[in-house]
Amino acid sequence: MTDFNVPVSEGTRVFLNFSVSLEDGSEVDTNFGADPVDFAIGDGSLLPGFERRIFGMLAGDRQMFEVPPEDAFGQPNENNVQRVPLEQFDEDIELEIGLVFSFADAAGGELPGMIISFDDEEVTIDFNHPLAGRTILFDVLIHRVEPAELH
Template structure:
């Protein structure tokens, strides 16, 4: 098939298996052993820093990338750690360090926050991505690359 020689680039749909691990080897996510996932380049399915790594790869290629925090989930931002009055939490909620709550954001969507401290008056919540500041190992096996249909 001719399509097998199409490289990943703007205007293509990519079918792949992947895994995301931390630099200590612990796996965060993987679909190896399952069906390939597909996405159109530029559709927002992948972070831009991950997507750029795939450019030029063709069907059948597998590569392991080391992605620095700046190209992955960014560095933690101290402004994303907020102190919230305890009264804003359900009085029956049993707080513990590492507990994840879902909070409404300004646009009405939801954003997760991790409890990183609390006392009787305040709860300290970290809204940074849990992988912020981490180097990511991104293992990719490209199965197929197709030109996107122009409509």
């Protein structure tokens, strides 16, 4: 295997380990302790706000980034909180605050929504990303960077 020692940039494939944590240090996701993941820059695997931060890093570099909501999962949008009539839920479902359901979106895909309140007539569901409005700590260890066309 040839060691290219090129920096992360457009047109590269990156092999990395990462962790995503909240400001209080609680870990949301990590692949440290497992094989590195790899992706081509710009393929949509990594949010653009995360991707931009690793530009210029080389194999062997490790860095912690603080990513504000605007570059991570966005700010909560009040239009993403919807009220749904209770009768749209099966009677045998025991509703709980914090319960996440998968709903069909207009394009036929799945959209997760979390119950934030309910009463005898309607259920209030938050379709914002659970990490919307949160500053994210993004810890990255770059293992290898190579021209994307090698794959």
